[in-house]
Amino acid sequence: MEWVNAIVQGTLLGGLYALFAAGLSLIFGVMRLVNIAHGDLIVLAAYLGLTTTIMLGMHPLAALLIVVPLMAAAGYGLQRGVLNQTLGDDILPPLLVTFGLSVIIQNALLEAYSADPQKMDAGVLETASISLGGLTLGVLPLLTFAVAVAIIAGLQWTFYHTALGRAFRAVSDNQDIAQLMGLNRRHVFGLAMALSLAVTAVAGVLLGVRTSFDPSIGGGRLIFGFEAVIIGGLGNIWGTLAGGVILGVAQTVGAKIDPGWQILAGHIAFLVILAVRPNGLFPRMT
């Protein structure tokens, strides 16, 4: 039963990793941009959530109503003001610029909030649990997983059933020809980054409720997000959820064997899958 528990807890943890990964996967899919600052943007969202809860006395989940639009607007502005200028045939400029952005965000957070670990107070939600067939499941991890599934489903629907999703796919296929269809790629990329950071905002707030955070943890979240994307297969939205779950389960099962192995087990699972299936477990959707 303990092993079953480890797998179930890992699955629920995978929901959070899938949220880390979804925004990363989305912008890579639309504009082939690898956002090195993604982890720091998750942490930034957590801090914005913290500030909102403290200043307005709101519950962290209610703070999403402010943090999500704020991050989306920041994403659009970041893309139009900075990142669009780095996109081209050379993949190096966006990597360097987002790396620089990562450094700037970390240092700005250090200045503003210090290096002390912080945590959002979600009240009874943090400790509430339900019993299910001999397992005790935290309400917060269950909620996180449910939110991840809902967001992934929403992204999938947006991509394949809306004009915005059609524009994302068209621009991803061929920027010049998409431009001929009246699509301004700079605007479309701005919308993609806005959507990506809206998802990132949810991930950041849920992270900040689940665990303590400080300005330096962005890099680790970026790695988990990357691993989930690669395991699931680039360009496959549901694959991202599966990738997150596989990573989460590997970590909790590793921790079950030896508590020191948690993170290492996740990385090993990632490397094994990368060696066996370099394109990820699920094919790119067309």
Add this chain to the structure above:
Amino acid sequence: MHEPILQIVGLSAHYGDFQALYDIDMTVAEGEVLAIIGANGAGKTTLMWSIAGLMRNGADQVRYRGEAIGGLRADQVAERGIALVPEGRQLFPSLSVEENLIIGGQVGRDGPWSLRRVFELFPILQERRKQASTSLSGGQQQMVAIGRALMANPDLILFDEISLGLAPVIIRDIYQALPGIVGGGMSAIIVEQDITKALSVSSRIYCLQEGRVSLEGASDTVSREEISRAYFGIE
């Protein structure tokens, strides 16, 4: 002669140090079908890209309905009513046949062309509308590319290498469909390697040679000898 819908004045275009077009002058009248012929590398596609906004030029070098559009982006040019059927079809592989057509209408211009009317013109596309565009034959893909451009309800449509790489029977079908496309008052520029076909559908013809206009004339009066000289640069 009607008012010109498009005027190209002293257009030059460069790829880095390489100059692809030299001082091109060209006019297209309202409702006119113009043909452009020329060997590979003559600058035909560069000219189409310059008109469509995929290559930016001096604003005044391309004028559309009196407005200087040479410096506009392709999406801004599309909004004004110019659509390009690009060489090699260039469909969106991630989009179904129907989605490729719908995205052509994204510009949001009013006019006679709709999904239903494109399906009337090319009934095979209705049968295949849910398929991936890459699963179609070359000829069917060209139909999608033409339909996609029509969905924008353009006033000026540019066909770049309309029959390149297609089977003769498909080329015949596409040329049979052309009068139904441009007969409604739409102006068109057709880039074509097949000189006979180009002459048969156009009122005037331009020949490009190494980035320069080497011949301009009415399609029913230019002689084969003139075309040969202009096309191959034979004196």
